[in-house]
Amino acid sequence: MxxxxxxxxxxxxxxxxxxxxxxxxxxxxxxxxxxxxxxxxxxxxxxxxxxxxxxxxxxxxxxxxxxxxxxxxxxxxxxxxxxxxxxxxxxxxxxxxxxxxxxxxxxxxxxxxxxxxxxxxxxxxxxxxxxxxxxxxxxxxxxxxxxxxxxxxxxxxxxxxxxxxxxxxxxxxxxxxxxxxxxxxxxxxxxxxxxxxxxxxxxxxxxxxxxxxxxxxxxxxxxQSYREWETNTTKVETDHPIFQSMIKRGIDDLRVLLTDLGYGLFPVAGLPWFGVPFGRDSLIAALQMLPFNAEIAKGTLLTMAAYQGTKIDTWRDEQPGKIMHELRFGELANTNQIPFTPYYGTIDATPLFLVLLTEYVKWTGDLELFKKLEANVKRALTWIDEYGDRDGDLFVEYYQEASKGIANQGWKDSGDSVVHRNGDYAKAPIALAEVQGYVYQGKIGIAEIYQNLGNLDLAKQLHSEAEQLKEKFNSSFWMQDQQFYAIALDKEKAQVGTLTSNPGHLLLSGILDEENAKKVSDLLVSPKMFTGYGIRTMGIGEAGYNPMSYHDGSVWPHDNSLIVLGMSRTKQSAAANTVIQGLIKAATHFEYTRLPELFCGYEDTLGHVVEYPVACSPQAWAAGTPLLFVQAILGLFPNSLDQTITLNPVLPEDINRLKVSQLKIGKGELAITIERKNGTLEVSIDKNTTGYNVTQNLK
Missing domain, CATH: 2.70.98.40 (Glycoside hydrolase, family 65, N-terminal domain)
Structure with a gap:
């Protein structure tokens, strides 16, 4: 830097x-x-x-x-x-x-x-x-x-x-x-x-x-505050010095990005320009931190709930139940010259709020927080069904209403990020692929919590809505000729067929069947999408592809991390390890092995990473990337609702030992060591005070 x-x-x-x-x-x-x-x-x-x-x-x-x-x-x-x-x-x-x-x-x-x-x-x-x-x-x-x-x-x-x-x-x-x-x-x-x-x-x-x-x-x-942070954070030891450095850097960077607006600590998006609450960024970074410090997810959820939309305000793209996009505190915001007080122009923060809450409960068993936020949950669900899906086609779509707002309202929010294969920009309202996955995952997760709490009617309703969405999504977004999913549907309900990384997020959601999950994973690690340093946001040869662009060919570490965890969940471990190894290799080209917000999507045959000139660093969800890699390597998915812990560990080729301790699940701790000896993977449960059953699926 x-x-x-x-x-x-x-x-x-x-x-x-x-x-x-x-x-x-x-x-x-x-x-x-x-x-x-x-x-x-x-x-x-x-x-x-x-x-x-x-x-x-x-x-x-x-x-x-x-x-x-x-x-x-x-x-x-x-x-x-x-x-x-x-x-x-x-x-x-x-x-x-x-x-x-x-x-x-x-x-x-x-x-x-x-x-x-x-x-x-x-x-x-x-x-x-x-x-x-x-x-x-x-x-x-x-x-x-x-x-x-x-x-x-x-x-x-x-x-x-x-x-x-x-x-x-x-x-x-x-x-x-x-x-x-x-x-x-x-x-x-x-x-x-x-x-x-x-x-x-x-x-x-x-x-x-x-x-x-x-x-x-x-x-x-x-x-002293940093020592306390370290004491309360999960410990990781590995024999890979670069990966070890990345994990430490990620934990340290996330600590410095923590802020408290009165509802608990949460991660701001990044420095220098985004040191404020961001709906999707803060929620995803908190999701990445769950295996390391779940209290940050709690602070994030309470902060987002405090600023949840309450009314229709087109100046700020606000509707009742919507989770904010960005909150600013400066003179221009205070005088209403910009709509960021807060601004709500994001299509994914509301379902991501539900996703984070359900994953937080699965990690911690903290149903009291769910009960405290239940009214916020119901308002978020209502927003999804009434304002997110205005035309009743089951898909959540965005359309900019604020004159000084954002046109594209997914995580790829630049003006050129949703483009047809012929080079035409898609016109709103636009339904993004990954957003439908978030909605599905959120509704299934909330249904599971209601099932646990005995509200069977609401659980059944949400589960039914999710399954209807799953069926329609797979029929509407799947591109038979490409054997891949469209990034979006445009205002005419036509597929936006450009090959992008967005469908990779679907792997984590559960909305894909096993066969299509493999096809998605395989394409993402093919030369069209994979640079050797990570998965591109857009494939080589697409009309909008540009390795120097912000969203149309660059590599975003957080994007890769969510894809990797989805690959782990769908047991596409070889693909996951390919991506992990690529990002580890990329980190060696950055100061302090700190992954930035993004970097250019050039092939690794250049011999070095091409930096994006104005990338934020440190950036919260980039800092969280190596932390999510740890969870993916372990194949670790706890569920406090049924008191189970699933392990599906697969070590990348150049990592032979990974030990994780002080891993808080439910009211106890888990310590795990996975080690490759003579070509065989050995798993040791060094400590388990959770009381939960651990299921191991070893390859």
Missing amino acids: DYRVIKENDLFLLTDEKGDIYENHPNGLGLYTKDTRFLSKLDLKINGQEPILLSSLADQNYLAKIILTNPHMEKDGELILWRESVEIERKRFIYNGVLYEMVKTKNYYPKPVKFELSFHFDVDFKDMFIVRGFQTGKVGKRTRQSLEGNTIRFHYQGADDIHRATSISWDFPATSVTEDGDLYFNLSLSHEEEKVITLMIQPEIGEQVKEVIEPKKALDFLE
């Missing part, structure tokens, strides 16, 4: 590799919270010059360390500062809504040195949508700056009548400070002497001002 990002809760910092924020930078560098940029300039200089970058690390997500040094400085033949005399270490982290930056200077010159260290700040308070160039509109204005003691504040009065401010404090005597945001320190260091200047930068919204905790104590609290 050519940027550095750290985050905690809903505050994040995006800088260049030196740790600086340059004004008008194309990457929108800054300090952000609530979709507002609270710092648009931050640069550090030594004697008025830019320091030289030596090292820049942000592998811990919550703590960035950057090491710099001074250039050689002479004037009129007189030495001012010998090159590389001063080491400058910038260590920054975020805690309780405050950015801390600890700048340590150390003298390695044999003699004492004197120099000036300066910081230069500015704030534009721009809305995220303006920063990204997506929107203009009526905004507020900077009102004043104030300087008091060791604190400078920049003030802004928004068009939404909210006062915003940025407070910058420091704990070391400054030589001079200007109200324009320039901060100077004259430092004298003897040989190997160190001095530390700590900056504390806090966004302020309205009257909300949080306590600024002493830096060392704040860092201790932050690190």
Whole structure:
């Protein structure tokens, strides 16, 4: 990455590799919270010059360390500062809504040195949508700056009548400070002497001002929260160092992407631009995390339920019972200049809400959460039948109503993502293949819960509706000539026949029979769809295919992960392992083995991955991809409703050992080791306090 990002809760910092924020930078560098940029300039200089970058690390997500040094400085033949005399270490982290930056200077010159260290700040308070160039509109204005003691504040009065401010404090005597945001320190260091200047930068919204905790104590609290996260998360050990690194990276990235709006922790979509609640992204990431920390699914479900649609509002594509797409908090949203408060233009979040809830119950046995959310469940089911399926053909379809909304409302939401084989774009209303699978899976799962709770009539009704959908889906979407499923039906109910990855999601849903599940899996790992690094979103040779596109030929790790878990569920293990091995190979080409949001769909014969230039990283459902791979390798599918655990383990060729412990199912734990010895797979149940029966299906 050519940027550095750290985050905690809903505050994040995006800088260049030196740790600086340059004004008008194309990457929108800054300090952000609530979709507002609270710092648009931050640069550090030594004697008025830019320091030289030596090292820049942000592998811990919550703590960035950057090491710099001074250039050689002479004037009129007189030495001012010998090159590389001063080491400058910038260590920054975020805690309780405050950015801390600890700048340590150390003298390695044999003699004492004197120099000036300066910081230069500015704030534009721009809305995220303006920063990204997506929107203009009526905004507020900077009102004043104030300087008091060791604190400078920049003030802004928004068009939404909210006062915003940025407070910058420091704990070391400054030589001079200007109200324009320039901060100077004259430092004298003897040989190997160190001095530390700590900056504390806090966004302020309205009257909300949080306590600024002493830096060392704040860092201790932050690190303690990470230790607790690690303690409460499933442990995985493998003999494959790259896969091991990917799992750790995924767990760490998901931790940094957690946010709490008051209903429990849930994953935001990704950084830097999607650090907010997203219906489908948050739900899928929580689904990926179920084997590792099911509490995140609970927080996600409660958050989505709190913002469930209550009325018909075409400006926001809202209908009663619909689960939101995206929630924004900035000035443009607050003044209704954009419809994201929240915006509901997603066709899949509502059935995915049901899917996550049913899978959460199967993992945890927590029927109390289901009872708490039962009214939300019924509203979601009503939305599916009445608003999702407006023409009564059993298929859930989308149609954009909001003037500033999204045209394509599945996960491939770019304007060119649903295209016929002749190159014509499909016209709405559009019924996507994978969405029908989500609806089927959701209704079957909810029916199973109602069966367990004794509501047999409702269980029977939902099961009947699901089976009707299954029959009609397979007759309407199956393309006999391609031996594959159409991505969608268009407004004329004609098949959109382009070969895409979307039908791969059907493998997990249960809507496919065994024969067609194999045909889908086989095509997805064929050269038309598989790059060697992963499954493409669209097949080579299709009219819309473009390996550089966002959705029409690129590779999305999360897309692959859902397909892989579906392959595992349908016992297409060889295909699943092919995809897993491809993504592991791809990860070696990315910093920290971190899978990004997406990458270009070029063949692995190039010898390297072609990066997508503006992919988010870290991205929640990309981070969750290796975690779902662990579940797929184990072939692990628990069901607390009938107290059973199914195992169908198959190790990829270059992984010979996988041990999983502290795996929480129901009210107990499971520990499993699978190992290849002399070509034979051996499975050991090291611990089982769940009380559930474990069924093993070994090949």
